[in-house]
Amino acid sequence: MSVVMTAGLSRRFGDVTALEGLTLELPEAGVIGLVGPNGSGKSTLIRMLLGLVAPTSGEAYVLGEPITAPGRYLDDVGALVENPAFVPGLSARANLLSLARLRGLPSSRIDEVLQAVGLTGRDKEPVKRFSLGMKQRLGIAAALLPDPKLLILDEPTNGLDPSGIVEIRRLLAELAGSGRTVIVSSHLLAEIEAVCDFLVVIRFGHLVYSGPVADLLARTRRRVEIAPEHDRDVSALRSLLSEEGWEVEPTGDGRLSVVAGERQGSDINRAAARGGIVLRSMTAVRGSLEEIFLEMTGSSDQELTTARAVAAQRSA
Template sequence: MIESIRLTKRYGDTVAVDELTFTAEPGKVTGFLGPNGAGKSTTLRMILGLNAPTGGSVTVNGVPFSSRPRGLRHVGALLDAQDVHGGRSAHAHLSALARGNRVPPSRVDAVLEEVGLAKAARRRIGGFSLGMKQRLGIAGALLGDPPVLLFDEPLNGLDPEGVLWVRGLFRRLADEGRTVFVSSHMMAEMEATADHLVVIGRGRLIADQSLREFSARNASRAVLVHTPDLAALDAVLRAEGASVCGEGDARARVTGLSAARIGELAHRHGIVLHELATRTSSLESAFMALTADSVDYLAGEAQ
């Protein structure tokens, strides 16, 4: 379990993390989301004891991670897949980590096999693609067989097969009762993988709830209609208090009424419908709407 209580980090007058309180529980994949500059990386570094908090606290299974000897046996982490010695082989890199954490040498071959790098074990890391380095970073996180795992943007550089593999890996680790904490910008993957979401903006907590609760509270729903008599349907629906937005080709997006109610009204007024379908916005859309006021850098923003 990861428990953050009023965790704060200041750099001079800048508050990077502002009294952040949340819990990442065992048996769940917790997605850690926020716009660029929200404080996600700083939070991860404080969890691992790489940055000291200005205030508050963060513990891993009840104690600060920095107090743990042989840390890889307690927490496995991937923060930056590029932060490796390019002149070493994958096997040598993991062997050094294993020795420093008193991990059995047999684990090196085991994790290389698990992440699909067994055939590249003796190759120098400098010749690896970004996707291969991501796999090596994941191998390093798994090396000590830890109960808690942290991943910062683990899907960068992975091909579709690799993305599916990581999704399955995270699910398996959580099902084994481990705490899996994943920071990612890939909302579609978080929607397919995460059980719980912690969302921050400008260092402050915005949401801490299950994926289902987050989607139900923040996602928007609309009904897509297609009719040869859009004008008549528009008048009927607006009279019922609905909002109707034409989308061309005799189609419109309706909010404020359910698909069932729209169908009933169309039937009552003799209006033919060619299509009637409910559309729910994606996690990405819900995330963008919720964090709109916390984005520091907007593309196309006026100077």
């Protein structure tokens, strides 16, 4: 069974189209990344899945139930949307106990979720002493209280330092390993590439890609970074390879980056040898998720702004 399925899902806020005709199917288990530029519609989609925003048109199902009847599935869904809100003067345990009582959940879950997010031993401290990363983990603990089948996290690493990001990344992998499905929205591509199995890319409310991360990475261009034996040969090597049809760019550190395509590193070596140049090093470099993401969504704020304006004119 698909954990989430949408068909022609759209949402408009006045003249602004947040989502347009979104059709996708998300698999059970693992970590699913939801990415896109700011304002792409990620948060709107999450709010619709949680029953917080009604669609303008189309339909969607969560755990097999329609989003028009969220009461049928929300007991099996945990969510962290934006920054978690807790009573600063109360301890982590007291905050979780209050939330458990409000939802009619057993207090026995508190120890389990504290253990899951790594806050055992810090649970009696007031939340106001917690770092941002600890507050995020406590927010995830609160979302885990109902022991959900599906966990939805909206930008869980927003504002965190590198160590906090690594902590949350490790936690997401552990949660997915326990058999849950975790949907996480983010604009940090390194985070998504490190932890997600499945990826959804949205741009200006339109679906750009939906599928395994590995399949998307397979689209990246194969590159080889090379360096001649003598630094004085860098310019000549670049000209030689360019004349033979290679796409070559300097890396800024005395090396050249060559798009290999279907050709092999041995072809590059032979081409250099024909020009009387000996290579000192040759390293195959795998393209990153960030590269193909930028190709799909735009590489700068100005490019995104221009594209958004064009898209708005077409839909007007």
